[in-house]
Amino acid sequence: MSDLVTRLRRHNWRITPQRRVIAETLDGSHVHYTAEEILERACEQMPELSRATVYNTLNEMVALGEVLELALDGRSKRYDPNADHEHHHLICEGCGLMKDVHALADPVDWLPGDERHGFTVTRASVTYRGLCPECRAA
């Protein structure tokens, strides 16, 4: 449960001021921001920060395995700093609200050998969909 900057430093990856601001913006809350949202928030700390650096940095953190890239809706990708805790996502089909959730079993175990088509299956993620309390009421 160490913070993202600490995890990133272990990869011999230079923590520049820009990268630090981006990592701290991502790590601060448990929401799942888009690149544009991260740019907007990070620019409050460092107004000259460029869009290219945000995209470059997010892609590098994903390649290092310390941030998850979520492409769940065909719109903007979302970035999840919670890469060191296996979890899944629950999405409201009304408003898009996304929650982290934890399942009782590993979905890889539910996939029988004769359904694996010879693949080496390494991981599985589950996207749960439904309606949040507010959207159900409305």
Next chain:
Amino acid sequence: MSDLVTRLRRHNWRITPQRRVIAETLDGSHVHYTAEEILERACEQMPELSRATVYNTLNEMVALGEVLELALDGRSKRYDPNADHEHHHLICEGCGLMKDVHALADPVDWLPGDERHGFTVTRASVTYRGLCPECRAA
């Protein structure tokens, strides 16, 4: 297991020549095409077919619940005519090959009540990832 055009007709949805060509293109094989791939293939039957009609038609078939829209990689969405058979997807991280798979359990049953955040959870889809035989060998 009726074909897509038959299922679409049940919705009082006009089957125009353009829509028929698009539906037949989608339904013909078990791959998961992008909108551009469907346009390209459908144009072999009807060269004057427009891009806008392909996008419009795919979105309508998704809204009718007869086609699934898959946004699994942050690139183009893919369209799946197999909406009347519950299934999940297995993707090769090397080459992008995608297979339909069937799990032994419904993932919704593995999400405990205290992980549902008050949502009404209606469905879940699992994305399995790994390496196909060819990418493992390489």
Next chain:
DNA sequence: ATCCTAGCTTAGACTATGTCTAAACAAAGA
């Protein structure tokens, strides 16, 4: 048969998201 209307199709403009390029900049080592 003709007209009317509603819905469908079209080309192309437009938007959103993300990548690439080339130049400037910064840091680390010789």
Next chain:
DNA sequence: TCTTTGTTTAGACATAGTCTAAGCTAGGAT
């Protein structure tokens, strides 16, 4: 200090998808 390597930047570019306005088509009413 000088050199080398990696980082940042603005803006051009690419890709995926939506919107608009005009024309077209099918089916119902007369």
